[in-house]
Structure formats: structure tokens, C-alpha cells
Amino acid sequence: MEINIAKGIGFCYGVKRALQLAKQSANNGGASCLGAIIHNEKVIEELEKEGIHTIRSIEELKTEKVIVRTHGLPPDVLKDIEKRGKIIIDGTCPFVKRAQNLAKSLKEEGYEVIIIGDPSHPEIIGIQGYINNKGKIVLKEEEAISLPYRKKRGVISQTTQDLELFKRLVSLIAEKTYELKVFNTICSYTVNRQREAEELARKVDLMLIIGSRKSSNTTKLFEISKRILPSSYQVESSKDLNPEMFFGVKKVGIITGSSTPNSQVDEVVKKILEIDRIIKKEKDND
Amino acid sequence: MEINIAKGIGFCYGVKRALQLAKQSANNGGASCLGAIIHNEKVIEELEKEGIHTIRSIEELKTEKVIVRTHGLPPDVLKDIEKRGKIIIDGTCPFVKRAQNLAKSLKEEGYEVIIIGDPSHPEIIGIQGYINNKGKIVLKEEEAISLPYRKKRGVISQTTQDLELFKRLVSLIAEKTYELKVFNTICSYTVNRQREAEELARKVDLMLIIGSRKSSNTTKLFEISKRILPSSYQVESSKDLNPEMFFGVKKVGIITGSSTPNSQVDEVVKKILEIDRIIKKEKDND
Known part of the structure; x- marks a missing residue:
């Protein structure tokens, strides 16, 4: 055969970076990550052994240091962590960070923000936090087809989106929008x-x-x-x-x-x- | 049956408007239109009887009044007419005018301008004039597929483009562009x-x-x-x-x-x- x-x-740049940050931070007193730092069960198990705990909610937080997962976190969650006097170690993938910032500036420029992605995925939940959950999430062609006509729309994508689906959805949104600003935020x-x-x-x-x-x-x-x-x-x-x-x-x-x-x-x-x-x-x- | x-x-808004302007202007001493005012031979013949002459080049110009065709004219041609001391009657369709202005502002904002249209069509020749003929004209899918990757692109369309083709081309251009601003200038x-x-x-x-x-x-x-x-x-x-x-x-x-x-x-x-x-x-x- x-x-x-x-x-x-193997690991992409963002994953390598986040794991490195996490391991560095784990040395003194351990660290917690709110949600899985990356979506790989084996890696999570190994991190646990090194003193990096995956917690499900902020209430479970016991360590001083909190790692932000590669997918990012909504800003109100980050503020909550800060208020508790914790040290934040930002493991957000730089590509995700960029998508968060673009969503924010599109909204500020008056565009209705469309996010092409899965509404239950932590990256999308994080991005939505940067635009007060006002983004319209589109994942299926029917959803794009049923959009009403709008003057200004801005589109960003989940960084791990299927490129062909992204292209089809952009095409359908272009039909329903006069001025469309698209950021192809699918990472390289x-x-x-x-x-x-x-x-x-x-x-x-x-x-x-x-x-x-x-x-x-x-x-x-x-x-x-x-x-x-x-x-x-x-x-x-x-x-x-x-x-x-x-x-x-x-x-x-x-x-x-x-x-x-x-x-x-x-x-x-x-x-x-x-x-x-x-x-x-x-x-x-x- | x-x-x-x-x-x-029948006539759309832009055609009605241009014909009205032309007929009004023809009263004293007639008027000339550089290129067919609209693409209909019978209408052109009738206008000729009313004293509105279709000329092929500015050298044929004999009247005081010059009508700009619905498809618009490049700005250097307009300047040339002005220099000759002629009166310009602007029959440019307002939808075409908008496409011209959008192409201009996209270029000024640093976008590589893509025009979805037929390179030999007078509307496209006119629009190109507003961006010093620096627009990239795309009409076929192969042309969109072969585009290199670019950071910033702006797209406008010939106002009479086939919507489905426009959508397919936008989708292909979105793949090759990080920041894409699309104006769906196909007229209603x-x-x-x-x-x-x-x-x-x-x-x-x-x-x-x-x-x-x-x-x-x-x-x-x-x-x-x-x-x-x-x-x-x-x-x-x-x-x-x-x-x-x-x-x-x-x-x-x-x-x-x-x-x-x-x-x-x-x-x-x-x-x-x-x-x-x-x-x-x-x-x-x-």
C-alpha cells in the first residue's frame, strides 16, 4: 500500500502559538482555559497533566491565569475575567482576531454584518460579542436566498470555512445587496x-x-x-x-x-x- | 394562439429621459449625438428626421448642441466637446452615471477596479474613461479564475449585465481577493x-x-x-x-x-x- x-x-500557526503560550503560563500555579483551547481531545488531556485545566464556565475558575482559547472569547467574558483580577493570556488565533476586528469596523462603518459560519462554534460566538450579537449568521444557501434587499452589507467568514461554500454564499448575498464589502477571512x-x-x-x-x-x-x-x-x-x-x-x-x-x-x-x-x-x-x- | x-x-427610465432631452434640444438648429443615443435603429432613423444626427466621430460635428448618449462618454471626449465651445446635453442614464462615479471613487480609495462587462460596449468605454482606462474588464469565468491574488479589489458591473453571470464572477473574484467591495450596479x-x-x-x-x-x-x-x-x-x-x-x-x-x-x-x-x-x-x- x-x-x-x-x-x-499537524498544527497550524495559531494552534502552535496558543499551545506555546499556554505551556509557558502553566509553570507557576497552573492556568485555566475557558473552553477547549483547541478542538483535540488528546491535546487537552496532555495539557491537563501539565497543569492547564479546561473549564466550562467562569465559575469553575480557580487559577490566577486564564488562557483565551484559539477561537477567541466575547469581550464581555474577557471583561468579567479582568474584573476578577485574573491574568489573561491571549491565545486567540491572529486570524480570528483579525476577523473580530473586521466585524467591529464593518459595523462601525454602517454595514449590516453577515458572518458566514456555524452559529454554535466558539469562534462565531466570540466574533458576535464584538458586534453586540448583531451579526447575521449565514451558513446555508437557503438562508442567503431568503435575505431581504439591503443597501450596505459587510461579510466576514469563519476562518475555517469551506471556501466553495463561502463563494456560493457571497454570490447569493451580492444579489441582495447594493454595496457589499467582503473580507475573505478564511485563513491561508x-x-x-x-x-x-x-x-x-x-x-x-x-x-x-x-x-x-x-x-x-x-x-x-x-x-x-x-x-x-x-x-x-x-x-x-x-x-x-x-x-x-x-x-x-x-x-x-x-x-x-x-x-x-x-x-x-x-x-x-x-x-x-x-x-x-x-x-x-x-x-x-x- | x-x-x-x-x-x-418599452423604454426604461434612462431611455425615456435621454430621448426627451434630445427632442427638446433639437428645436433650434438641431443637435448631434456622438454614437447611437440608444441601441435601436428605428428610433435613430426617426430622430434623424427630427434633426437629431448620429455622428461617429467628433470631426463630423456640425451642430452647436451635442447630446451625450445613454451609455455615457469618457470625460476626455466631453472635455474635447467643451473646448470646441459646444453645448452639452447630458443624456447619460442616471444608473450609468452612478456606475461611473462609483468606479472613480473605488479607484481613489485604492481598490483595483474590476468592471464586469463587455470591453467593446460604449458604457464600459465611458466608465473606463473615468478611471484612466485602468479598470480590469472581466466578462468570462476563465478571466476571473486567472486573476492573481490581490489585497483590495472593487467591482462594478455594466448596468445591463446578466445577473447570474455577475453573481458567478463575483464569487470567483471573492476567492482571489482579501478585501472586496462590490457595487451591484445592474439597474433595477x-x-x-x-x-x-x-x-x-x-x-x-x-x-x-x-x-x-x-x-x-x-x-x-x-x-x-x-x-x-x-x-x-x-x-x-x-x-x-x-x-x-x-x-x-x-x-x-x-x-x-x-x-x-x-x-x-x-x-x-x-x-x-x-x-x-x-x-x-x-x-x-x-
Whole structure:
């Protein structure tokens, strides 16, 4: 079996930066992160061992230092943390920060702000906080089609959005708007991996997209790959693999989300090699 | 035969306004229009009788008064006319004027200006004049796809553009641009007629789109109708009709471009009724 590993694997810039900040801050007395710092369960478990606790609400806060997750936090939450006299360590991804600032300035310039993204995703909840939750969130084509006509609209996107969906939605919003200002805030890491996932899916017989199902960018890579190659699987660990998946497969493609550590790739590759040996043996025995 | 005439027929606001201005100005000593005031040969012939001459170049100019065509003129041409001491009567369609101004301000604000339109159309030549011919004209999807990545782009559209093509091109440009400002300058008359052409084409057996082949908006109505109903015909006069076209046709739909006078609709309807009588007679004789 030939294993093709994409260039776009492992942590992106924003994830690396946040984890580094978190680890530095954990030294004296530990630190807390409000919500998962990134969407990867294994990483969270390891951080816990290093004294970085993931808390669900501000009421659980016991440490002096509070890390802001890569997806950012709404400003009123940050103010609340400050009021409690805590030290804030800002792990917000710079691309997310930029989207927050752009949403804010669009609103100040009088544009109705449209956010292309998932309303339940922490990044979107954070961005909404910067515009008093007045942004209109659009994720489905029907939602864009049903928009009323407006004179001025500004669009930003979740940084991990599927580029093709973003393009379709912008096109539909352009029809309903006289003056439209669009910021393509999809981050370059996301776009590059989406392109690579597409290319790889065309060349192989089976695609493995490694990363948590809670990870937006991983799930989007999976959806993109699946559109091209039905034999595409989102895997969280080597346990998600079984020999049946690989029967008749000559070429495997591997890509990961931005919050997937390289160790998870190594583990999956190891398992594929094992499966390959089993399949070969069975063939020889036939 | 049932004849369904669209609501959107006859002159649009901009054409009515320009023709009114032209006729008023023709009273003393006549007037000249540099290029066809609107794209309709019959109207031009009639204007000629009223003393409004269509000239091809400024060198042919003999009258004191010069009418600016609905599609507008580049500012250097206007300056040239002024220098010659002539009186300018501005028949530029207000929607076109707005597109000219928007192109200018986008350029001043540092955007690379993209004009969605036909490079040889007088409206586009006029708009380009307002931005020193520095606008990038995009009409085909391949042209949008091959654009390099840019930080700031501003988009305006020919006022008579096909809305669906505009949407597709905006979507492709959004992929290649970080900050994109789009003005949907397609005029409301154009959009409404395009919608009506679509609806009508779905309901009838044969569509007639009346207007000159030189008329951009008429040709686009024809293309839109043809996509839905292959039996769609662009007709310039009743001479373009023949009985064969109507065999087996129960419902005819009629729509016109913005530069088509109502008299042309009357003439076409008259011819259809004649043809209907001929077909019925032949049937009775069978």
C-alpha cells in the first residue's frame, strides 16, 4: 500500500502559538482555559497533566491565569475575567482576531454584518460579542436566498470555512445587496489544506482525514474529500481503522486538521502498515 | 394562439429621459449625438428626421448642441466637446452615471477596479474613461479564475449585465481577493426584466425578445430566455417572423429590451395575429 501524506498536516500557526503560550503560563500555579483551547481531545488531556485545566464556565475558575482559547472569547467574558483580577493570556488565533476586528469596523462603518459560519462554534460566538450579537449568521444557501434587499452589507467568514461554500454564499448575498464589502477571512492554512485535500482525493483510493469531529476545519476537509472520493474517512485515532476499509486499496491519502498533533498521524500510519501486513499475509495464504 | 406580453416592455427610465432631452434640444438648429443615443435603429432613423444626427466621430460635428448618449462618454471626449465651445446635453442614464462615479471613487480609495462587462460596449468605454482606462474588464469565468491574488479589489458591473453571470464572477473574484467591495450596479429595470423573461419562458411555448441585436440588455434577455426555452427568438421587427416558427405553438411570450419602442411590439403582435389566422385557415382546409 502506498501512503501519501499531505504537506498540510499537524498544527497550524495559531494552534502552535496558543499551545506555546499556554505551556509557558502553566509553570507557576497552573492556568485555566475557558473552553477547549483547541478542538483535540488528546491535546487537552496532555495539557491537563501539565497543569492547564479546561473549564466550562467562569465559575469553575480557580487559577490566577486564564488562557483565551484559539477561537477567541466575547469581550464581555474577557471583561468579567479582568474584573476578577485574573491574568489573561491571549491565545486567540491572529486570524480570528483579525476577523473580530473586521466585524467591529464593518459595523462601525454602517454595514449590516453577515458572518458566514456555524452559529454554535466558539469562534462565531466570540466574533458576535464584538458586534453586540448583531451579526447575521449565514451558513446555508437557503438562508442567503431568503435575505431581504439591503443597501450596505459587510461579510466576514469563519476562518475555517469551506471556501466553495463561502463563494456560493457571497454570490447569493451580492444579489441582495447594493454595496457589499467582503473580507475573505478564511485563513491561508485552511485554504491550502482544502486545496491539498481535493488534489489528494483525486489521486488515491482512500482518504483519511485525521482530527476531532468537534474540529470545524477537520470536518470541512472531510466533507471536501468525501465530495470527490466516497472512500473518505474522518478518523480520531488508529482505533477508527479496520482492515475491511483497506481491501483493494492501493493508494492511501492522509491529511489532518489544524488542531491534530503529528503524533496522531504517526499512530495512524503505524496502524495502516500493520493492516497492510495482515492483508498481504491473507493474500499469500489464499 | 395566446399572446402573453410581459410587464417589462418599452423604454426604461434612462431611455425615456435621454430621448426627451434630445427632442427638446433639437428645436433650434438641431443637435448631434456622438454614437447611437440608444441601441435601436428605428428610433435613430426617426430622430434623424427630427434633426437629431448620429455622428461617429467628433470631426463630423456640425451642430452647436451635442447630446451625450445613454451609455455615457469618457470625460476626455466631453472635455474635447467643451473646448470646441459646444453645448452639452447630458443624456447619460442616471444608473450609468452612478456606475461611473462609483468606479472613480473605488479607484481613489485604492481598490483595483474590476468592471464586469463587455470591453467593446460604449458604457464600459465611458466608465473606463473615468478611471484612466485602468479598470480590469472581466466578462468570462476563465478571466476571473486567472486573476492573481490581490489585497483590495472593487467591482462594478455594466448596468445591463446578466445577473447570474455577475453573481458567478463575483464569487470567483471573492476567492482571489482579501478585501472586496462590490457595487451591484445592474439597474433595477434590467433585473426585473431578466426575472420576468425567466418566468415567462417557463410558461409559454415560444418566446420573442424584441430589440436590436446591438442592444446589450435585449441580447441578455434573449440568452436568459434561450437557456430555459430553446424556442426563444430575438426579433428586430415583424420581418423576422415566419409561420413555421409558430406551428404547434399555443402560448407566445413577448418581452422587449429597454431601448425598444412600444410601436415595435404592436407591429410584432399584429404579425403574430396574421400568422395565427393563416395557420388556422390551413388547418380548416386540411
